[in-house]
Amino acid sequence: MPDALTEPALRDALATLPEWRLEDDALRRDLRFPDFLAAFSFLGAVAMLAERLGHHPEIHNVYRDVTITLKTHDAGDRVTALDVDLATAIDRHLARRDP
């Protein structure tokens, strides 16, 4: 079972994830896309990354706006390395898409 990150580890992780914020004890990133098709295509990629990593995000989508929230249920809904890995994978996917 994953451990919740310590305060210093969490601070280090956030330094590598400038697009993410800590909110309600979770990592959270808001994204806006040109339209629903682009937003949902992104969510499809997030879904595949989640299945690959065996760790799943909370997804909120309204038309072209998406919010991804990451925390680990098995660690008392705190942030663990699993969340940092998924956030990193999502950022890498977006960086590849938008060179």
Next chain:
Amino acid sequence: MPDALTEPALRDALATLPEWRLEDDALRRDLRFPDFLAAFSFLGAVAMLAERLGHHPEIHNVYRDVTITLKTHDAGDRVTALDVDLATAIDRHLARRDP
């Protein structure tokens, strides 16, 4: 621009949509699937129905749980016939999938 449904029209619509409730002036349905893969596959179908109808839902997903919220931004975030049509299309899709 679509008009918000009148109170009687909304009541009639809800009578045809027993799985949906009126909450925060919107149609809302909660669904639980066996796992994330099943939940996200459903969301893919919802996305395609939304594109077909030109009307888009609010989507919330946590692992195998999905909440769909329907209201019409252009009608002051109230329920219109567009929402009833999308709710009906989603129910039909689920009925075909689970005979």
